[in-house]
Amino acid sequence: MSAEPILEARGLSKTFRAGGAVFGKPFQAVKDVSLAVRPGETLAVVGESGCGKSTLARMLVGLETPDEGEILFKGAPIRRDRALRRQVQMVFQDPYLSLNPRRTVLDIVAEPLDVHGLAKGAARTARVEELLTAVGLDPAASSRFPHEFSGGQxxxxxxxxxxxxxxSILVCDEPVSALDVSVQAQVVNLLIGLQQRLGIAIIFIAHDLAVVRAISQRVMVMYLGRAVEEGSAEQVLVTPSHPYTVALRSSALEPDPARARLARGKATRGEPPNPVNPPPGCRFNPRCPRVTEQCRQQEPVMHKHATASGITGVACYHPMGESDKISA
Structure with missing residues (x-):
């Protein structure tokens, strides 16, 4: 795997207005988030609903414009370059709403071919059939409409x-959350197989840690618009350092009764703060069992450093020690 990132996001921020574009109160859905993904690598972005994962994904593919920051493909800005934008494609969360019900599968799958002028006529049809085969569907299905298929299909x-x-990069915004468990496994295995065969990088947005652990090499954890921890999947999911990551890990179902009791003791209580009026200092401080006065007054900065498995970092004044961490 190349050590050079194929896609980088530097200092991305995005502000919306709750209640209307004119009179609504501003809130930062994403604040100063940076990430990098290498060819053939899967970076998972995890966190509770409303933490900014999907907004981040939409900025990466150009569906939202960052208020601050930049996105680079192989070191080149991609905001206005159509040829580079083609290199970053999205798989949406809801398979029922993301396909035009009035178009056949042939026209749906061929739309990028038409937009980028990649194939016409017989070559266009042949390419669509090739793609359907690659994802495990019968090429004859190209003449059918979306309502004739199951969610997984x-x-x-x-x-x-x-x-x-x-x-070169797929951004998958919770692509299995709307599917049955058995179908989730099929789609995850499909993505893993495609990645191995095509060498593509994947940014996988999710909240299910079991799915994340199955597909990702590295993980970034977000809380209320900020990145709070990043590292290898083994490090973040098995021995997390940020108290919020520990809480996420504790919330996952655990079949071992002893580990389940330990996890319950570390689970976070309470609801996330209102993003329109986030708390001062560390945004997690109202729910954190390790909070101090410093946490309430100063927002911690993520200090990153390079390791053999990629970038590692945690934004916390009091990260978890080895005795605090939950073993897998």
Whole structure:
């Protein structure tokens, strides 16, 4: 695996207005988030609902424009470069809403081919059939409409459409959350197989840690718009350092009764703060069992450093010690 990132995001921030574009109160959905992903690597972005994961994903693919920061593909800005934008494609969360019900599968999957002028006529049809085969669907399905397929099949169609542009990076925004558990495993295995065969990088947005652990090499944890921990999947999911990551890990189902009791003792209580009026200092401090006065007054900065497995960092004044961490 190359040590050079294929996609980088530097200092991305995005502010929306709650209650209307004119009179609504501003809140930062994403604040100063940076990430990097290397060719053939899967970076998972995890956190509670409302933490900014999907907004981050939409900025990476150009569906939202960052208020601050930049996105680079192989070191080059991609905001206005159509050829580079083609390199980053998205698989959406809802397979029922992300496909046009009035178009056939042929036209849906071929849309990137039409937009980028990649194939026409017989070559266009042949390419669509090739893509459907690659995602495990019968090429004859190209003449059918989305309502004739199950949820898992529709998500495969969405993946085929994303692959049509021949991207280097797939941004998957919770692509299995709307699917049955058995179908989730099929789609995850499909993505893993495609990555191994095509060498693509994947940014996988999710909240299910079991799925994340199955597919990712590295993990970034977000809380209320900020990145709070990043590292290898083994490090972040098995021996987390940030108290919030520990809380996420504790919330996952645990079949071992002894570990389940330990996890319950570390679970976070309370609800996330209102993003329109976040607390001063560390945004996690109202729910953190290790909070101090410093945490209430000063927002911690993530200090990153390079390791053999990639970038590692934690934004916390009092990270968990070895005796505090939950073993897998």
């Amino acid at each position: 529709r998500q495969r169609i969405g993946i085929a459409r994303a692959l049509a542009a021949e991207p």
